[in-house]
Amino acid sequence: MRKPTIKDVAARAEVSLKTVSRVINDEAGVHARTREQVRKAIADLDYRPDPSARSLRSAQSYALGLLYDNPNPYYVIAMQNGVLSVCRETGYGLQIHPCDASSPDLANDIIALVRNARLAGIVLAPPMSEQQALVDTLRANGIRLVRIVSASRAPQDGSACIFVDDRDAAYAITEHLIQLGHQRVGFLWGGKSHGSSWERFKGYEDALRDYGIEPDPALVVEGDYSFDDGFRGARRLLALPNRPTAIFGSNDEIAAGVLAAARSGGLNVPYDLSIAGFEDSPFSKQSWPALTTAKQATEDIARRATRRLLEDLRDQPVSALANEGFSPELVVRGSTAPPRPGA
Structure with a gap:
């Protein structure tokens, strides 16, 4: 047919x-x-609609790009699904392109990609979206883009942007642990090149201080957004003479690694150790017990970012181009509970 x-x-x-x-x-x-x-x-x-044929018939391009650098496969898949759903609704093609955010030639590589593939615009995911010099260079070269960034409000540089308030959500997670009675709460970083890691750490610190708990550097371990770093970081924290009674991992993959480390050490979760993650990925639901986390609507964020880019490409009035913010919501599950008496 x-x-x-x-x-x-x-x-x-x-x-x-x-x-x-x-x-x-x-x-x-x-x-x-x-x-x-x-x-x-x-x-x-x-x-x-065939995006290639449409582009050939007119001077306008009907293809978008999604650029990312993230080790978390669930995040990447959710981003792809969100952008792709809008492309299908509007007849645009999509080119998905992984990047090395630390590459010194990143700006030139992206400019070449956009021009060679005739992309109308790009959805720029973290951490590239949070590199202001890169964003300025791309815009100076006529690249139309929308940024997804971790911030409590949109950057004031005039660029199209969708922002995620990770700090507020991390505060809510830490506050939940404190209100359960935990005084020693460990924190495992994600990659420091990601603004989300810094925002989540600031939310963690702010909550501790607001509840009169002085942050302890010994309870904070650097790492990346990976299961392995969650496992290693948790083993390090659990080896402390005065170990934490709760650990907050910067994403669910890290938190799943913490859960594995706790199990390997014979600890009962949540009674010997409470664990919380972030993002509400499949890791959080498939773990046992299921992980307390912050629900981040990654697909919705990606969809809104794509629509925001299309609004910009169509040069709609400024009033229709409001940058939108998302705030992940606390989801309490079985991995958190009050600490054992005398812990």
């Missing part, structure tokens, strides 16, 4: 080719009832 074409959609919806094109490109000037009629025809026929 041949693939349905735009002519098939127009015939089924009983409209012109131009009207179908306007609906696909989400242009103004189409009556709501007609727009719904065209969208129904697209769905009934399972019509998928």
Whole structure:
């Protein structure tokens, strides 16, 4: 069977080719009832616009890029799914490109990628999105982009941005542990090149100080967003003469590593050791006990970032281009409980 074409959609919806094109490109000037009629025809026929063909027929590109550098596969998959869902809705193609955020040639590599692949714009994920010099260079070279950053408010540089308030969520996790009665709460970092690691650490410190607990450097271990670093960091903390009664891992993968280390040491979670993670990835739900965490809607964040980029590409009025913030929500599960008496 041949693939349905735009002519098939127009015939089924009983409209012109131009009207179908306007609906696909989400242009103004189409009556709501007609727009719904065209969208129904697209769905009934399972019509998928060819981004390459559209780009060749016009000066406009119909392809976006997703650029990331993150060792967490669940985060990357959620980002891809979120961006891809909007691309499919709007008839854009998507090029997914892993990067080395520490590369000295990163800016030139991205500029070459965008021009060679004729990308209309890019979704820039952390940590590249948090490198201001890189963002400034890309924008100076005419690269249209949207940034996803960890911050309590949007950066004031005028760039399109979606921000995630990791600090507030980390504060809530630490506060939860303190209110359970934990006075010695360990913290395991994610990669320091990620702004989210710093924001989560600041939230942890702020909560301790607000509850009159002086942060103890011995309870803080650097690492990366990985299971192995969670395991190693937890073994180090649990070997202390006065070990923590709770450990907060900067993401769920780290927290799962903490859980494995606790089990290998014969500890009962949550009664000998409470554990909390961050992001609400499959690690948090598949662990036993399930992990207390902060639910971060990564797919929703990626979807909103893509829509924000498309709004910018269409040069919509500034009032329609508000940068949006997300705040991960505390999810309490079985991995946290009050410490044993006398712990």
